[in-house]
Amino acid sequence: MxxxxxxxxxxxxxxxxxxxxxxxxxxxxxxxxxxxAPGVSQSGGTRGECIAKTQRELQFVxxxxxxxxxxxxxxxxxxxxxxxxxxxxxxxxxxxxxLDKKQVLLKQNLPVPVNNSIVRINLRDPKIPQLELNxxxxxxxTLVCPSKDNDAGGNSFAEGWxxxxxxxxxLQAAISKATPQTLPSIYxxxxxxxxALISLDTxxxxxxxxxxxxxxxxxxxxxxxxxxxxxxxxxxK
Numbered sequence: 001m002x003x004x005x006x007x008x009x010x011x012x013x014x015x016x017x018x019x020x021x022x023x024x025x026x027x028x029x030x031x032x033x034x035x036x037a038p039g040v041s042q043s044g045g046t047r048g049e050c051i052a053k054t055q056r057e058l059q060f061v062x063x064x065x066x067x068x069x070x071x072x073x074x075x076x077x078x079x080x081x082x083x084x085x086x087x088x089x090x091x092x093x094x095x096x097x098x099l100d101k102k103q104v105l106l107k108q109n110l111p112v113p114v115n116n117s118i119v120r121i122n123l124r125d126p127k128i129p130q131l132e133l134n135x136x137x138x139x140x141x142t143l144v145c146p147s148k149d150n151d152a153g154g155n156s157f158a159e160g161w162x163x164x165x166x167x168x169x170x171l172q173a174a175i176s177k178a179t180p181q182t183l184p185s186i187y188x189x190x191x192x193x194x195x196a197l198i199s200l201d202t203x204x205x206x207x208x209x210x211x212x213x214x215x216x217x218x219x220x221x222x223x224x225x226x227x228x229x230x231x232x233x234x235x236x237k
Contacts, residue, residue: 026185028200028216030066030223033191037070038099038136038161050145051156052086057229058116059085061143061158064197066224069160071193074167074175076130079198080121082141082158083230084113091144094121096128099136099161105129112143118235120201131164162194188220196220201235 051059064081065071084092089112096106106128113119121141131137140159147154167175167190174186180203187196200220204213218231 026182028184028188028196028220028223030188030193030196030220031191032066033072035070035072035163035165035191037068049154050088050090051143054085054116055229057227058083058233059156061085061141061156062227062230063141063158063160064118064221064226064230065160066193066226069158070163071160071197072163072165072191073131073194074165074192075195076164077122077124077128078131078162078164078194079123080139080141080162080194081197081201081235082119082121083233084117084119084141084143085156086115087112087143087145089143090146092119093142093144095140095142096123097138097140099138101138105137113236116233118230118233120236131162133164133166136161136163165192167192184216184220188223193224205235 053059062083063069064083080094092110092112094106094108094110095104097104106123106125110119110121138159138161140157142155142157145154145156171186171190175183178186180199184196184200184203187193187199197220200213200217204210204217207213218228221231222228
């Protein structure tokens with residue numbers, strides 16, 4: 001049985017919203033899985049002259065992943081989420097590769113956001129092969145700054161790994177019975193970061209002014225050690 005953490009702030013908000021006729025949202029806190037990242041990743045690069053000056057934590061591209069930059073999913077074609085700073089960059093590039101980086105599964109240019117934004121990257125393209133079960137994949141997002149000599153040293157990037165897993169029978173039963181309000185917590189407790197992130201984001205987008213959802217969004221990202229400053233950045237629709 002899932003347990004709601006005894007967080008005073010959360011309980012206070014829960015009491016307020018319990019007086020309103022709406023489904024109860026379980027608190028979402030990430031529990032790291034036993035599956036470990038296949039290596040050490042980087043995030044950031046140099047700030048680059050094309051990136052607007054802001055507080056240091058917001059000057060670099062950042063994957064919305066736990067501290068090891070590794071996330072599990074049950075989806076064959078999942079969605080990734082990345083923080084992208086305000087810039088005058090010429091492109092935002094996404095690459096999806098095999099673990100050894102030799103096989104390129106996706107290489108695509110994305111629209112560059114106008115302001116500091118969290119961007120969704122949907123891998124549900126018919127041209128992209130489905131992720132195989134229990135196999136690690138490498139991905140990288142690069143904010144490409146204009147350069148006279150095409151020097152990549154001024155770009156900012158984030159990289160990480162993703163692995164698709166098959167839930168066991170007990171977890172699959174819990175997922176099947178879950179409501180949209182309890183689903184993020186089930187995924188988070190099981191260590192399935194990407195599915196928890198996206199299911200929580202889906203709720204958040206439907207009710208952007210819901211204080212309980214806002215609290216849970218920030219609390220979830222903090223439980224994965226995502227910087228607090230990024231948790232307050234708007235998500236591009």
